[in-house]
Amino acid sequence: MAAYRRAVQMIFQDPFSALNPAHTVQYHLERPLRLHQKGLSTTQRKAAIEELLERVKLDPALMAAKFPHELSGGQRQRISIARALAVGPEVIVADEPTSMLDVSVRLGILNLLNEMKRSLGLALLYITHDIATARYVAEDIIVMYAGQIVEWGPTESVLNDPQHPYTRLLLSAVPDPDVRFAQSQYNAEMADVENIRRLSAVPQPVVREVGPGHFIRPIGALAQS
Numbered sequence: 001m002a003a004y005r006r007a008v009q010m011i012f013q014d015p016f017s018a019l020n021p022a023h024t025v026q027y028h029l030e031r032p033l034r035l036h037q038k039g040l041s042t043t044q045r046k047a048a049i050e051e052l053l054e055r056v057k058l059d060p061a062l063m064a065a066k067f068p069h070e071l072s073g074g075q076r077q078r079i080s081i082a083r084a085l086a087v088g089p090e091v092i093v094a095d096e097p098t099s100m101l102d103v104s105v106r107l108g109i110l111n112l113l114n115e116m117k118r119s120l121g122l123a124l125l126y127i128t129h130d131i132a133t134a135r136y137v138a139e140d141i142i143v144m145y146a147g148q149i150v151e152w153g154p155t156e157s158v159l160n161d162p163q164h165p166y167t168r169l170l171l172s173a174v175p176d177p178d179v180r181f182a183q184s185q186y187n188a189e190m191a192d193v194e195n196i197r198r199l200s201a202v203p204q205p206v207v208r209e210v211g212p213g214h215f216i217r218p219i220g221a222l223a224q225s
Helices: 002-007 025-036 043-055 074-087 103-121 132-138 153-161 167-170 193-200
Strands: 010-011 089-097 123-125 140-145 148-156 208-211 214-216
Touching: 002 010, 025 043, 025 074, 043 074, 074 103, 089 103, 089 167, 103 123, 103 132, 123 132, 132 153, 140 153, 140 167, 148 153, 148 167, 148 193, 167 193
Parallel strands: 010 089, 089 123
Antiparallel strands: 140 148, 148 214, 208 214
């Protein structure tokens, strides 16, 4: 279990409840180092904390002694990311990491996650309802409904050429300033929302490849055609 916890770390949705208000930033970053890197000396732990803060673009001299209530939402989420990185994970699970942040700071967090993937070679499992941010951070995408994967594949393939009605339904809800509502190619399906949801919730064992690495679980008549 300890090996798994070190390999897989979590970034939570709510940065305002993810940190213990009774402890400083230094405590939050030092604790995983004590648990998972027990061979580090006091000096080495201090250096590791400084490196973690610098990696998430925060000033160690200003941040280490602060308490969570003294930080903005974006700063708290960066501390949460630094805490996840402290154990040297292989996989980061990020659950809606920008949904509770101001729009003005979301891009900075997304850029940080992308940089983290590239520089540290981490796998990022990014969970979101926001298709725009998914496109920004993901190479591959999985669309789920009612606990079932309905479509998956390369992000650009799935989002530019959605083959499952539920995926098209999701995309129809994303505003496009260049397309008038009345001209949407998904209008017919938008008028049948409840039926699409009902059919998408039915367990479907059939899997169909609709493009290179691009798959769907077809529904209704599609599954039998």
